[in-house]
Amino acid sequence: MEIQALLIALLVALLILVYLRQLWSRRHYPPGPLSLPVIGGLWRVGIRLHEDTLIKIAKQYGNIYTLWLGHQPVIVVSGFQAVKEVLINHTEAFSERPPTPFLKAIGRERGLIFSNGHTWKQQRRFAVVTMRKLGLGKKGMEHQIQKEAQQLVETFARANGQPLDPSLPILNAVSNVICAVTFGHRFSLEDEKFQKLIEAIDVGVKFIGSIIYILYEIFPWIMIHLPGPHKKVFAAFELVLSCIREETEKHKEQPSFHEPQDFIDFYLLLIEKSRNDPNSTYDEENLAHCIHDFFIAGTETTTTSLRWALLLLTNHPDIQDKVHKEIEDVFASSCSICYQDIKKLPYTNAVIHEMQRSKYTLLFGGTRQCTKDVKVNGYLIPKGTCIFPNLRSILLDPELWKTPEEFNPNHFLDKDGNFVAREEFLAFGAGARICLAEQLARIEIFIFLTSLIRAFRFQLPEGVGKLSPDPAVQFIIHPHPYKICAVPRCCSL
Template sequence: MWFVQQFLLVFVFFLIFFKYLKLRWKARSLPPGPSPFPLIGNLWTMRFNLHPETFNKLTKHYGNMYTVWLGETPLIVLHGYKAVKNALVSHSEEMSGRPVTNLMADVSHGKGIVVSNGHSWRQQRRFGLMTLRNLGLGKRGLESRIQEEAQNLLEILAAQNGEPMDVSEFITHAVANVISAAVFGHRFSIDDPTFQKLVAINQELIEGLGSKWGILYDAFPWLMKRLPGPHQKIFKNQEFMYNFIRNEIRIHQQNESLEEPDDLIDHYLAQIAKTSGDPDSTFDTPNLLQVVVDLFTAGTESTAISLQWAILLMLAYPDIQENIHKEIDQVLQDSSAITYEDRKRLPYTNAVIHEIQRFGNIAAAGVIRRSVKDISLDGFSIKKDINILPNIDSVLHDPMYWETPYKFNPKHFLDKDGNFKPNEAFLPFSAGHRVCLGEQLARFELVIFVITLMRAFRFRLPKGVTEVNTNYVFKLTLQPYPYKVCIIQR
């Protein structure tokens, strides 16, 4: 017995030592970074998450390009605008892959747009872009849907009669109805229990992907997929969304509306029928399910959180809120619905909306890419199939491009004459071939929702509240802490 125990101890020691040597061997051609531990890599040092503050600290030691280890998998982190632009723009094609063995890939089965790769990804993304255009993105179609939801939200908030309230749920439902109109062809009542559950499940799904359990799954997918734990609920939530969408597909098929498609599901079903005999086609029901999930998830979460940041920052900076009111009153003197084009006549308000996206960046570090070819970055030869993280948070806070990177400052987007001024380091939707598919829709929503609400209301702190917490809660996205606001009609 004693001999067996000693043998096992020696075996484990040599196994760990072998793993360590293997890591060091793999690291020889990668950018420098903190020394990894056998088996767990740098997970302990990083507290099992991809937190922007952790990356900021590592950058001070290792520069704007370094390697961290998620278990035995290397992850190259790019920090700052120049490093990220060099990778995502100059090497857009080579950086267009997604990891194939992490939690997001397993949940989606490699389908859809967000985590798919190669031929399937190109077909699905091209279809998504084309369909959004056909549905009126940039024209009158979806813009009128956004105006409708903004007006509905306005009426709901006005009915609260200035009482302290948490606006997050109302905002999320309004934004979810915009993307619902695009993918399902109709909106849902805010009182619909099935829709309420869909929105709640969507939020749980996103939070689960960004949790410590999600990071552990990314590091040890072969182990975590077999172990019980909170991460298993992510798969159940995904199946609920699939079942919801399957029901919507059945309704579309029964209505026989494919000859005059009115939403994404109609267009996709027509595409399946059109390409049924094409051996190169990737249009099928599993991809349809995941495309809808991708659009609904990304289209709801990002804009809803940005609008929550918008109201919070108006509470924190009442002088900026007052400046917006003055500009709106001077320029928009009629009562017609707000359009996306109105931003051009409201340079200060437009600057504030951009600064809300920069300061209240929701993307955290961003989404991991994978090299699909050998490339050279900053003197390092990066092999094919290496995971790379373009740190979007570091771009939006790069002191080389932002005068006060950690302060809310609309002057970042204004010239000396008060005209709107773009900034090349403004990349809240990422860049390159994997730039956010819903970027244009999100831009339309933010402009129309923010200006509609600012024209109608003043946002005030509840009685007795004197301070505003503008720090963020770290999940998969960066969210404001819960808050209450008194919404006063102007």
């Protein structure tokens, strides 16, 4: 018994020494929740994540704090000045994505979102240039978006003013914009292949931020051998890539080198041109991953923003009526509105910005990784450290916004009713990794929303007092399922 007691005492002493050594080795990191063995600081986050969890921790530990996910440190940066310091003032130092086990497994360090270094720079530069060639910001791409908006209006109209769930029709419309840009054609809503494609993308997006996702990032060597939702995500990811490769093969059968029409055409042309360039990263696998990233970045967030917009406007009929009146006062006899017209609609512009501020669609901004040791606000952030820029903390900061918890378009209007751009509006991120699809998303939201508001008055179903403004919290912060009545406006339909 004495020997057993001695062994136990030695074991306890050893664990204490290991723990103290761990604390000493982490002394240079910003303060944060106590890191426990195995789970790190996850005890402070809890099993069920809330949209304001990271903001509440910042109130206790400051705008730059360390949250240990197992043995991995994550620096959470909150507040406008601290985030600006990281993403803008040190943009090159924080231009990489952390190659975490799960993201590395699905992204394979290819494409636009999950690549780094030379590969990322080449892929992003090509994507930016090609989107311009395809008409982003010009009439060509807007015409495609207007066609999808009209299809969406017709889908809503078929409900005849009865309660409908707008989620799937919106997702189909937004996804078809990406299909038109990348594949050169849209799918019919009944197309089985199209339905499988958007379902697979949805599976992947909803997995990010879940408890199983976090466990995979901490214990990949265990999780890779266990059954669970992560296996379904890997299968869904392969299904999307398979669909993209199939579309690529169709383009190769009928090459359009002289008159490229879509993203695949332009990419295949570049592969051919750079075939003898040893520094080229242009190949069909990077092409497939780039298009997959377009679907990730270009469908779920825009769809979620539009779902929030309809919910908020239904809950605030006075604001909805003011938007409709402004549109009709300016464009009563016009058949269509283009994105440039947003300058003539200051109140509508303010409502869209306020919707994106008050119902920011991400739990936090896209993760970054330090490329070198950097000192921020007096704290040394070591090279290779993962960064969470908490954009939500800026968009809901009571020191920046008069009524941060309310849907208040006046946040973006001056006393004369003119639209005011706010530096603190970072819904699309900032710096080198600012959202590539920002302009496309802005155009889509504006054209889809104005088309719907002109065609319908959105009302609560009979017996429903209010739609729940509370979010369903995952990495994408989306509304709970709801139904609304799209009542046709006689002059529009």
